[in-house]
Amino acid sequence: MAVELLTIGQVSARSGVAASALRYYEEQGLISSTRTSGGARRYPRTVLRRLAFVRAAQNVGLSLTEIREALATLPDGRPPTARDWGRLSSGWRERLDQQIAALVQLRDGLDSCIGCGCLSLGRCALSNPGDVAASSGPGARWLSPLLRRVPPVSNAG
Known part of the structure; x- marks a missing residue:
C-alpha cells in the first residue's frame, strides 16, 4: 500500500x-x-x-x-x-499542576499585585520598600517564574 x-x-x-x-x-x-x-x-x-x-x-x-x-x-x-x-x-x-497553581496565585492577587514592579506601593501586600525586588533582575520578580515567560512574538499585522 x-x-x-x-x-x-x-x-x-x-x-x-x-x-x-x-x-x-x-x-x-x-x-x-x-x-x-x-x-x-x-x-x-x-x-x-x-x-x-x-x-x-x-x-x-x-x-x-x-x-x-x-x-x-x-x-x-x-x-x-x-x-x-x-x-x-x-x-x-506535575508541570501542569505548577502552572495551574501559578495562575491561581495570579488570579487571586490580580486586583492588587503584579509581582513587583508595583501598581501601588501604598496597598502592596508583599511590600517592596526601596524597590528591593529590583536587585533580583528586571520584570515582576515576585511573579511565579512560570508566568514570567516572554510570550512568543507574533508575525500578525
Missing part, C-alpha cells in the same frame, strides 16, 4: 501550522519530509499526528528540545499512538 503524501500547503491547511513553522520544525528534527525531483517537500499523512503532539506538548509548556527528545523515543520516527501519548504525557502532570 502506497503512503499518501501531502504538500506543505495541504499539511499547513490540515494542521493549522504555518508553512514557515513546518519548515522550522523539520530543521529542528520534529518532523520529516521527502523531496520531489523538483525539490518540493512531501509529508506522509502521519505527520498530522506528530504535529498534533507538538501542539499539545507546547500547550503544556514543553520546549521544542523537550518535544524532540520525547518524539525521539518513538521507533523509526513514527507518529505517537494513544499508548505513547499516555506514557510521554504522564510526566507532564
Whole structure:
C-alpha cells in the first residue's frame, strides 16, 4: 500500500501550522519530509499526528528540545499512538499542576499585585520598600517564574 503524501500547503491547511513553522520544525528534527525531483517537500499523512503532539506538548509548556527528545523515543520516527501519548504525557502532570497553581496565585492577587514592579506601593501586600525586588533582575520578580515567560512574538499585522 502506497503512503499518501501531502504538500506543505495541504499539511499547513490540515494542521493549522504555518508553512514557515513546518519548515522550522523539520530543521529542528520534529518532523520529516521527502523531496520531489523538483525539490518540493512531501509529508506522509502521519505527520498530522506528530504535529498534533507538538501542539499539545507546547500547550503544556514543553520546549521544542523537550518535544524532540520525547518524539525521539518513538521507533523509526513514527507518529505517537494513544499508548505513547499516555506514557510521554504522564510526566507532564506535575508541570501542569505548577502552572495551574501559578495562575491561581495570579488570579487571586490580580486586583492588587503584579509581582513587583508595583501598581501601588501604598496597598502592596508583599511590600517592596526601596524597590528591593529590583536587585533580583528586571520584570515582576515576585511573579511565579512560570508566568514570567516572554510570550512568543507574533508575525500578525
